[in-house]
Structures are given as structure tokens and as C-alpha cells.
Amino acid sequence: MSRLKVRGWKLLLPVLALAITAAAVSATAFAQPAAKVVRVAIMTDCKGGFAFGSEVDTGGAFAALAQYAGGKPVDKKKPTAGIKGAHAGGASIKIVGIGCGNDTVDVAIKETRRLMEQLKADVMIGPLSGDEAVAVARYAKQHPTKLFVIGTAGSQDPTLQLATKNVFRYHGDGAQWNAGSGEIAYKKLGWRKAAIIMDDYSFGWTSAAGFIADFCANGGSIVKRVFPPLGTTDYSSFIQQLPPPDKVDGYFWVVGGTGTSPSLTAFEQAYGKLDPKKVIGNLFFAFLGADKVVAPKFVGAYVGGFGTPWVGGLQNKQAKGYEAAINKWYPGLDGGNYADGFVYNYYNAAWAFVRGLTASGG
């Protein structure tokens, strides 16, 4: 009999675990929304290639809420711990949640729905990357009463092609971040024929557009465009699609994340060392470890950036003010690299939101 009792209790363990979850859930399931405050959610990545974004992006956004809306960070070393007391335009700003994306469309949508529908956020600051922002812009179109301020996604689609009215961006896009590179290629490097290899997704297309617009406007021509899908690990077949170095004046290279180094290595294996004067990269050449692995091979090459003064440090008065603000609220954020676009763009997004809230009187 006692054995039966023990077995019975063992059987109840998973039921008990589910019951505890159910108890926690029930209040929310039946709860009705009741808020007079502006409910804000941060959407960033805490998994995938941009997993570092969770603390870095949140720190940027919360620093702006602290600087311009009177918020107080709960933990200056851990931005995701939250921020309290922020208010603007007569309304309290309540952070209801921090979304955890993984650089994929599917998770971005599910997290956005959780933030906006379950946690009842009025405003979302984010997401982080290009395709996520496209998906969020589609979602936003269906939810016109909600406000979305893109965090640092650099694809043009959300604000140019989809042009969703309740989606805003206060930082550059991939095309702007590469503006001028085509002109440099044509006028300074003397390129006339160029080939492009770019990640086959919205940010890759936008980044390439920035180069193509200038280069072709100056008289250059793009002789080949190669689009490796995201997630490619072996780039050899795509490299073979590129014209060899003696058939083209240079390459615009927009292969990012874990693909930057393997794609360049595949080129070297096929055609030998790539001359820094025959390649222009985008911001992928300078972050996610590429600054240590890729950049040393291309000293002297031109690369697009985030549009932040990250080379040579922050120099002007406004930039110094921004640096001081981050240093005040989250000292050491992102390893002290405050000019990193992830911190800077989320900071700008949150600042813009505060200004809008103030101007509209809450």
C-alpha cells in the first residue's frame, strides 16, 4: 500500500509542476487590461547571432529613458534588470517586458505578439535585425493603435516599401550606411566594373543598394550579383559565380555574421589573397569578431559603418554628451564601446519616443 502511495506521489509530480504554472497563468488569462500609463516593451535578441543584443540594446534604450525621462536603472551593470520611475509628457513609462528574439522572423512575430497582446504594451522599441523589422512592420500594419520604434534594424523595407504608418526609425538604414562607397570605388579606386556578393535578405539588399546607387550613378556597372542564402557555411559555389579578379575591378562584400570570414576564405582559396583596394565591405567587416579575424587582412580597404563615429572615438559635443550619458547610467556597457550602433541606435529610438511622448502630452 505504501509503495502505491509513493508511486502515486511520483505520478503527481509533473501534474504539480503544471498546476503551479497554471496557477501563475490563471490571473493573467482572466485579467482585463487596466492601465493609465504608457506601457513600453523592448524587443531585441537574446539568442542567435545577435544574442549579445539583449543587454547592449536594452542598455542603450534605458540610458535614454534615464537621461531624458527621469528613469532610474535597477542595476547599472545589468540593463535587463529594468528601469523605474521614467515619465514624459505627464505619463508614466512602464516597462512591461523585454522580448527575446533570435534573428528569425518566426520568433520575432511570436515575441512581438507576446509583448503587445499578452503584456499589453502600447509601444515597442525594437527589433534588432532586418528581417525581424520587416515582420514587425507587417504586424504593425494590422495593429494601427500600437507604436513601433525600430531598434537598430537596417533594412529599408519597414519604412520605405511597407511604409507602415505606425513604424518609425531614427537611425540610418543599410543603404545610408554605405552611401558614398560607390563613389569612392569609382572616383578614388578607379573601379568601372564591380561584382557584389550579399546575404540574401532584406539588410543585405538594402546595404548593396547603398553601394549600387552611387557607383552606377557615377558611370560604373555591376557585372554580377551573387546572393548566398543566410546560414550558408560553404561559400565555394557562390565564389565560383563571382567573376575572377582579372575580370572585374572590385567587389562589394555584404556577407555577415558567421559568414564573413568563411566567404572571404573561400575567395582566397579560389583566387588567392584579395587586394584591399579591390574590396569594399559593409559594417559586417568590423563587428561580431570580424574586427579581429577579417579586418587585419584588409588594412586600407574602405568599409561602410553604422553611421556612428566609431573609428577614432566620439569627438563632437553632442557625441561627448551621449558618451557621458551612457557612462553615467550603464558604465562599461558593451565593453565601453558606446559608439557601437547597437547601443547608439536603441538610445536614439528611446530618446525619440520620449520626445514624441513629451510633444504629444502623453
Place this chain on the structure above:
Amino acid sequence: MNLLAGGTKSVAERSFAAAALILALVGPLLFNEYWVSFILTQTFLIGIAAASLIFLSAYGGMVSLSQTALFGISAFALGNMVTQGEAKGLHLGWNPWLSVVLAILITTAVGLLFGAISSRSAGIYFLMITLTYSVIGTYFFGQVTIVSGFSGIGGIDNYTPSIVGSPTTQPNRLYYVALVVAILAYILIRYLVRTPFGLALQGVRDEPVRMSSLGFNVALHRTLAFGFAAFVASLAGILFAWWNGTVAPDTIGLQSTIDLLVICVIGGLRRVEGAWLGAFAFIVINNYVRDVSVPVLGGSFNTIIGLIFLVIVIVSPDGLMGIWDRLWSLGRRRGGSATGPVAATPSGSHG
């Protein structure tokens, strides 16, 4: 005499089922919009996909890892056929109903093909072949950008049939459509396993060599079962495409494949009802433990779902439905209506 000791099990189960059905029918009146449109609608449609896997496992003896791929084929096919003006995909702009029918036919045909290829394998080899299907599905839609690309196809929810309406502004419609489809899928599976084909399939599951010697075509039965499961999975894929509005390769990636298997294990791989029970538990836990950190271990959803998975596998390999079966057995013993140990419910006996 307590409930477990008295009455019959089927009466109790039917009572629970009736109560659950009534609760589901009045769900939109009881629950807030998020629960209706996100938790419960998702439970119904993911449960259908899980039911296709459980059908193959419980009645065909085949644990298939390709159900997410089939689910995805249906969703991608629908997305390509109904949408217009998307950056990626064929965006053919066809009639939603025609697209639904074609998506189901395409998925079922692919399921039959998958089944024919894998029908002569068993055990770990079958598992590996179906895992390969899953990986092929993800990379096909990721890399063949004419039909999708990694960005996926969006805006599918703008092209739903009138009965579904807008899943955003009319979430109750999709809720009831998903509920009805889930019920029909359940009834269809229950019906099929009682037909001569279903009984032969269970014979193939238990004694393939004997069935073959009796003149049954084992490979054909497995292939047809796979095709039927693909049909069921295709229904889930269509509902998902309407519900999510977007389908992308990561929707059917390896993580989703594992998630579906976890759902089936939590619910119980031996009873079809477990599909919706497992889906509900998984989705609720996924949704509500985001900000919970397990002491010492840390983490959140993956840690907690992993612990629950571990406990269920150790305590009740037949999942939550198995717990119900075993609790019932314990109750009967305490009630004195049974003597020796009661075996776990045989597969198919509830079919």
C-alpha cells in the same frame, strides 16, 4: 467510493472531453483576447500537427520527425499561391479556397513520396530518414529563394477565405475554424484506425513480418499512413499560415521539429488526445516562464520545459495521458476492483 474507483474509465473520459469541448466552445466568452487568439488557437493548430505524429507513432509504430516539414510545405504552398507583391515567393494571387485545396494536395503527395521512400526502414533508420526530410524542408525553402528564402513569406493573413476573415480583427473566427478542424482531425483519426486499413496498420506496427506473410503489403500500408499523416499536418500548416501571417524556414527548422516531438512526448505518444494536451502545456509554459529563472540552473523556458520533459519521461513515458491512465489504475486498485498490476494502455485500444 471515489470517482477513480467507481464508474467506467470511458465514461469519465467522455465527461472530461465533453467538459473540455464546452469550455472550448465558450472560450471567447471566458478568456481574454490574447488567450483566445494566441494560446488556444495555437494549441488547436499545433495539436493537429502533433496528432499527425502521434497517429503515425501510436498506430503505425513510426516516430516521424518530418511532420514539421510537411506542415511547412502546406504553409509555404498556401503563401506562394495566395499572396501578391511579396519580395520573395511566387505570389500568384490565386483564390484562397483553391490555394487551400492545392496546398493540401501538394502536401499529401509529398507525404506519400516521403512515406514510400522511408516505408521499408524502421527504428533509428526511420528516425534519421525523417529527420533528413525535416532538414531538407528547412533548407529547400531557405535556399530556393523563388519560393521563399530565409525572410519567409508574409502577409498571408491578408488573403484568408471569408469564413476566416481577418485573424487580427476577427480572432474568434479563426479560433472556431481551428477548433472545428481539430475536432474533425481527431474524429477522422479515430475513425481511420477502426477501419480495416487502420486495423491492418496496427498489425503492421506490431508484427510486420507476420502481416507480410499473411499477404498484407507492409510498405504500402506505411506509405498510405504517412500520406494520411501528411494530410493532417497540412491542415495545421494552413491554419498556422493564417494565424501567424508569415511562414519562414525557421518555422519548420530543427528547433520546431524537436518542439513538436517534445509536445507529443509531454502529451503522450500513445494516445491522440495527448496531442492537444501536450500542445497546451507546451505553449502555456513557453509563454509564461520567460522571466522565471530556475535556482542554481538559471535559464528559463528551455530549462523548465527540459525539466518537465525529464520528469515525464522518467515518471510516465506515456506522457500526461499516461499519467491519467496510471492514476486511473491506481484508483481502481485502491477501490478494490482490480487485483494484479494493470498494464499500461495498449496502443490503439483507444483508437
